[in-house]
Amino acid sequence: MPNQTSVHPPAPTLDASVDRPARGHRVRQMLLAVALAAPGAQACDGLSVGEAWIREPPPGKGTIAVYMRLHNTGAAPLVIDGVTSPAFAMGMLHENVRDGSQVRMRHLARLTIAAGASVELAPGGLHAMLMRPVAAPPRAGDTVTVALHCGDSTHTLAVPVSRDAP
Ligand SMILES: [Cu+2]
Numbered sequence: 001m002p003n004q005t006s007v008h009p010p011a012p013t014l015d016a017s018v019d020r021p022a023r024g025h026r027v028r029q030m031l032l033a034v035a036l037a038a039p040g041a042q043a044c045d046g047l048s049v050g051e052a053w054i055r056e057p058p059p060g061k062g063t064i065a066v067y068m069r070l071h072n073t074g075a076a077p078l079v080i081d082g083v084t085s086p087a088f089a090m091g092m093l094h095e096n097v098r099d100g101s102q103v104r105m106r107h108l109a110r111l112t113i114a115a116g117a118s119v120e121l122a123p124g125g126l127h128a129m130l131m132r133p134v135a136a137p138p139r140a141g142d143t144v145t146v147a148l149h150c151g152d153s154t155h156t157l158a159v160p161v162s163r164d165a166p
Helices: 022-033
Strands: 003-006 047-055 065-074 078-080 082-084 088-099 102-108 111-113 118-121 127-134 143-150 153-162
Touching: 047 143, 065 111, 065 143, 065 153, 082 127, 111 118, 127 143
Parallel strands: 047 153
Antiparallel strands: 003 102, 047 065, 065 118, 065 127, 078 111, 078 143, 082 088, 082 143, 088 102, 088 127, 143 153
16 A cells, blocks of 8 residues: 555544555455464564553544554564554554654554564554544544554454543
8 A cells, every 4th residue: 555645633633535445455454364363373462552542533523543552572573564443444554754844644554563662652653543434433431442453463452532641
């Protein structure tokens, strides 16, 4: 999938205009995850996730940003190569890139966490973005199921939605 670059608004309320093929990409990822979820295929082993939260989107907006702290407790680098949610048709990793006076979001195909290292997904920096909710967008107090993909395995967590950082 080509890099997606979009203007980042003051709050992460972007309605990303992303092409159709991304949906097929996600479906393929999910099928792969199902097909290869055999015992022994545990690329997410060692991944520890904390402090996960989702900022409540403004009324009428369906794109949400997901923040969390990722820690690789394993002895080998860990690669996260996708983010999905059953509540959204599309998800991706984004990084914020400063471009003059503007901050743009760029699609990140994979995120590598060194052995023993931590990576923060936080406002203003790296984040996961979920787009095209399949039902009404989540509100504060809801939880959203989010799956982090590590090759052919996934790490799934329930992420609370709140108006501000918890
Ligand atoms: Cu984003």
